[in-house]
Amino acid sequence: MADIQVNSLRRTFGTFVAVENIDFHIRDGEFVFFLGPSGCGKTTTLRMIAGLLMPSSGRIDIGGRNVTYLKPRDRNVGMVFQSNVLYHHLSVYENLAYPLKVLGMSRAQVNAKVEEVAKLLQIQDVLKRSTERLSAGQAQRVAIGRMLVRDADVFLMDEPISHLDAKLRAHMRVELRHLQKELNRTTVFVSHDQLEAMSMADRIAVINEGQVLQFAPPQEIFDRPATEFVAGFVGEPHMNILDVHLDGTKATGDGFAVAVDANWLSRNRIRSGHWRLGVRPEHISIHDAPAQGRFPARLFAVETMGAENLFSFKIGGMDFKVRATTQDSDQYLDAVDEVLYLRASPERVYLFDLSSGKTLAQASATEVKEGLS
Ligand SMILES: Nc1ncnc2c1ncn2[C@@H]1O[C@H](COP(=O)(O)OP(=O)(O)OP(=O)(O)O)[C@@H](O)[C@H]1O
Ligand SMILES: [Mg+2]
The missing domain is CATH 3.40.50.300 (P-loop containing nucleotide triphosphate hydrolases)
Incomplete structure (x- = not known):
């Protein structure tokens, strides 16, 4: 002992x-x-x-x-x-x-x-x-x-x-x-x-x-995860992590823009500025029409994995992964090269500090009601 x-x-x-x-x-x-x-x-x-x-x-x-x-x-x-x-x-x-x-x-x-x-x-x-x-x-x-x-x-x-x-x-x-x-x-x-x-x-x-x-x-x-490194190391496929510029409640990256919940930002004391935004592949949904809170992305490739499909989009030249059940996503298997619309689960978004990599804000179901909207 x-x-x-x-x-x-x-x-x-x-x-x-x-x-x-x-x-x-x-x-x-x-x-x-x-x-x-x-x-x-x-x-x-x-x-x-x-x-x-x-x-x-x-x-x-x-x-x-x-x-x-x-x-x-x-x-x-x-x-x-x-x-x-x-x-x-x-x-x-x-x-x-x-x-x-x-x-x-x-x-x-x-x-x-x-x-x-x-x-x-x-x-x-x-x-x-x-x-x-x-x-x-x-x-x-x-x-x-x-x-x-x-x-x-x-x-x-x-x-x-x-x-x-x-x-x-x-x-x-x-x-x-x-x-x-x-x-x-x-x-x-x-x-x-x-x-x-x-x-x-x-x-x-x-x-x-x-x-x-x-x-x-x-x-x-x-x-x-305590840092961006931990967030990216654990999870399969990796968390999608992108550079964003936050202006008020609008987070803009290369090729996409999302609105972030103001309460979540103020609770975590996040100010406007350059941050890294992370969301896991399983916390994104795919849609065929635009709507508030959705951002367009071109489908690059699809891998079928039995019960799930793994979609690769290109956002700002970067690989962006989405994992979805066959039930939710089989209708997009033939949509390669088309533009689809993505929505990140509001309660599942992370922000990381650009220089230290420290996690600044992690949403959770109890903390955030609206999140991205
Ligand atoms: N005897 C040694 N002399 C010089 N450098 C060493 C020695 N042993 C380890 N290192 C260096 O220390 C670092 C850590 O090595 P270590 O073997 O602990 O890594 P590890 O995390 O176990 O990696 P792996 O997953 O590849 O086994 C490496 O950069 C390695 O090159
Ligand atoms: Mg070793």
């Missing part, structure tokens, strides 16, 4: 700052994701928690104990990485038993523990098999099993399923989420896949350029 407290953690490589004075607290039993683009510092942060890399400065406590400069083996953490090296000359059973034998456990204890973990991961049938004869998914489960057998206080996983095929990855997501809840063990999982993080995490730390931009539950990250 252990929480993880990180204070002013920083790591540089020469003059390059990989992790910049980050602070966070991970609660006991929590399933936390480090989510961010390649090179943002996820692995570096995880390796410092594991003890595989020393911080340049700052402090790490696990279970109330200062472990900042302790060796990995003195922290009682279990780890699994993207590419795990199994002992290929050994069987699955021996791979799982090895870490326990090193700890000096009796044969009966080792047997019992290996059985328990194999059952949990559903690899009982392959225990006798050589690791060379495993599928990618089985091999990855053995690697996870090697972490689990050790009864560590904290589990650290660095993209452990990212190289599996899509179907197996979806399966492993559900399994790992279930397993984490069953074991109730503090777990940090590194990923650059926002769908993975959204579907598995209790809380997500969104990281960019060595900084934690937001640390919150998935739904909050999605509904109330």
Whole structure:
């Protein structure tokens, strides 16, 4: 049982700052994701928690104990990485038993523990098999099993399923989420896949350029992103984000103009000026005639995706996405190159600061009655 407290953690490589004075607290039993683009510092942060890399400065406590400069083996953490090296000359059973034998456990204890973990991961049938004869998914489960057998206080996983095929990855997501809840063990999982993080995490730390931009539950990250970067990183397809000039209640961009609710602006203390306006593809409706609050856009392409259609419009030379159910939008499948009329859901529009990227205003159903009109 252990929480993880990180204070002013920083790591540089020469003059390059990989992790910049980050602070966070991970609660006991929590399933936390480090989510961010390649090179943002996820692995570096995880390796410092594991003890595989020393911080340049700052402090790490696990279970109330200062472990900042302790060796990995003195922290009682279990780890699994993207590419795990199994002992290929050994069987699955021996791979799982090895870490326990090193700890000096009796044969009966080792047997019992290996059985328990194999059952949990559903690899009982392959225990006798050589690791060379495993599928990618089985091999990855053995690697996870090697972490689990050790009864560590904290589990650290660095993209452990990212190289599996899509179907197996979806399966492993559900399994790992279930397993984490069953074991109730503090777990940090590194990923650059926002769908993975959204579907598995209790809380997500969104990281960019060595900084934690937001640390919150998935739904909050999605509904109330702290910055434009977070807003654009989470959601599939991405939020549409455009430059606008706000004059009174009129927001004008390159190729479009919308009226914004005056109360919403005054409540959020937004003045006229240059801002960034964001709206998610699923919060825009398509119409075939102009009306107040609708703006014209030329349809560029349509992708059918089964239950939904994904429309790409061109606005001011920019790609602008709209996602709609087949029921609401099948009538526009043949409208490529035509001008249609779009309306953004008034309660779903965001404004971001042009220079800092901070979210200035986010509408919500309770806050805004009219919004764009
Ligand atoms: N040993 C090192 N020496 C020099 N630079 C390093 C070293 N390790 C990491 N870096 C740099 O620090 C930055 C963060 O690296 P890190 O591996 O933490 O990224 P990441 O978020 O895990 O990315 P990915 O999703 O690609 O795994 C990168 O720019 C990387 O090049
Ligand atoms: Mg990494």
